Amino acid sequence: MSFRGLSRPNASSGMGVSDHSKSTFQELQRKKVHRFVVFKIDEKKKEVVVEKTGRPAESYDDFLASLPENDCRYAVYDFDFVTSENCRKSKIFFVAWCPSTSRIRAKVIYATSKDRFRRELEGIHYEIQATDPTEVELEVLRDRAN
Template identity: 60%
Template sequence: MAVNDECKLKFLELKAKRNFRFIVFKIDEKLQQVTVEKLGQPEQSYDDLAASLPPNECRYAVYDFDFVTDENCQRSKIFFIAWSPDASRVRSKMLYASSKDRFKRELDGIQVEVQATDPSEMSIDIVKGRAI
C-alpha cells in the first residue's frame, strides 16, 4: 500500500507547525494508496474528529491532544487512531489492519495508538487516560 506524499506533508505540518488539530486518512482502493480525507482546523475539538469518522467505514486518524498534567504542565501528544467499526466491510477491515503498521511508520512522531471499533472505545476519557 503506497502512502500519498500529502499524508506525510500534512502530518509534519500538524506536528511541527500545529496547523491542524487532526487529520483523517482514507485508503483509496482504486489507487492502492493512503490519502488525506479531512483536515481539522486548530480550533476544532476531539468531538469534531469523532464526528468525521464514518459509522460504517474504516479510517486512520491522527489527533494532536493538548492537556495539563497533574503537575500543572501544558503538554501535547499525537494520537494515532485506527478506526475499524464493526459495520464496515470485512475486506476493508483486513486492508486497514494489514496496512496500519507500515503507514504508522511513515508518520514519525506518533506517541499513542488507539484502536476503536465503536465510538465508546475512543471516547475523550480514554484519550485523556492514555495521554498521562
C-alpha cells in the same frame, strides 16, 4: 493472461502512502496547523490519502464526527492537556478506526496496511485501535496521556 494482480501491494506490505499524507501529518506535528487528520485508503491509487483535516480550534467532537459510522479510517489527533503539575503538553494519538459494521474487505485492507502507514508517521506517542465510539472517547485519551 492478466498481470493486473502483480502491481497490487501484497498483504504484508499494505498500501503506499501519498506524499501529501506525510506532509499533512508533519504540518500537524511541527506547525500545529491541524488539530486532526483523517486518512482513508484510495483503492484505485493503492495508497493512503488525506480525507479531512481539522483546524486547531476544532473540538474532539468534531474529530469524532469525522469518523464514518460504517467504514474504516486512520486518524491522528493532537491532544493538548495540562498535567497535574500545571504544565501544558501535547501528545499525538494514532487511531485505527474499524467499526464492526464495516465491510470485511475494508477491515482486511486497513488491517494489513496499518503497520506500514504507521511507520511513515514519525512522532506518534500513542496508538488506539477502535471498533466503536466508546473506545475513542476523550477520557481514553486523557487516561493514556497521563
